[in-house]
Amino acid sequence: MPQRDEPVPIWDRPEPPDKPALTPLSRAKIVRTAIALADAEDLSAVSLRKVAAALDAGPMRLYGYLSTKEELFDLMLDAVYGEILAEAPPSGDWQAVLREWALRMRAAVLRHEWVVDLLGGRPQLGPNVLAHLESLLSAVDGSPGFGHIDDAMRALHAINSYVVGALRAEITNARAERRAGQDEQQWQNANAPYLMRMLKTGKFPTLGKVVADATHPGPSVRFSEGLGIVLAGIEAQLAEQT
Incomplete structure (x- = not known):
């Protein structure tokens, strides 16, 4: 106290x-x-x-x-974490738990875009945030490969860093589209002539390969694929430690 x-x-x-x-x-x-x-x-x-x-x-x-307004922001963010907790409890192995959390966080941020502006910085200590952290840590701590609580903390930090960064990029892009009055396809069409002229100079062969051959999935697929890479990296590091 x-x-x-x-x-x-x-x-x-x-x-x-x-x-x-x-x-x-x-x-x-x-x-x-x-x-x-x-x-x-x-x-x-x-x-x-x-x-x-x-x-x-x-x-x-x-x-x-x-x-203060900052206390109000703390209360607002904790309320959104309460929405995530109110959904069905995560189940399965640690990768399934972390993946499910990340997808729920993305869904919450898409409902409340302003949340990305409050993520990061000082730790949040609201009751819903603490319950949320306890749920994630208890699912990871003691799982095969997680011999020490530091292993669980490193895994959560890696996932959280990816999720926060990916969601900030997604929301920043959505805000930019609204300000410009152009969606992603319209922006690409407007800038395509300039980009093609630059690629024809031959100075950017790898970028040319991206334009010609990459699949360019939508935001939800990009988020899920990046999440899979992070989870696979954590699993590989745990395997090296055993």
Whole structure:
């Protein structure tokens, strides 16, 4: 527990009693409203003032439930992890568990694109995030090849790094398409003449092979294939250790 002079984390802070004469509030209601605003636009649409206005409440009332916008972001992200936990529990071997988690995370980010802006950085300590980590670690720790908890941590770090990077790239591309008013095919068509002129110079033979022979799968296939490569790499490293 925090010492007397230390700030109390949002997770340990009780909600204030609601006032019946005013619009009923709760942290859960505040978070749902903030998520709806972020889903409709992005994180820039989320502020205590805007959330309060959407709830027909004064901004100062929200400060009884949380202190900063960053705490609200923490609560929002934890709520999304709660969505992932609410799905059917993962089953199978460690590779199946990690693959299923990665696919669920991608599905959650596609529902809530703003999540990619909150991933990474300092560790998240919300109850849903902790339950999520416990579920993954318990599935991996003790599996064949994972002799020490550090092995499990390295595997989760590798998968998480891939998932976060891949999802940021996918969402950044989707945002760029919306800003430009062009989907990927339209962008390729617009830039094809320039690219073909550059390839005809002979300076980029391998890129030419990519244009001519690569399959260019869609985002979901690319994500799944990259995930398979990372999982295979983890398995190979574990085999070398035994």
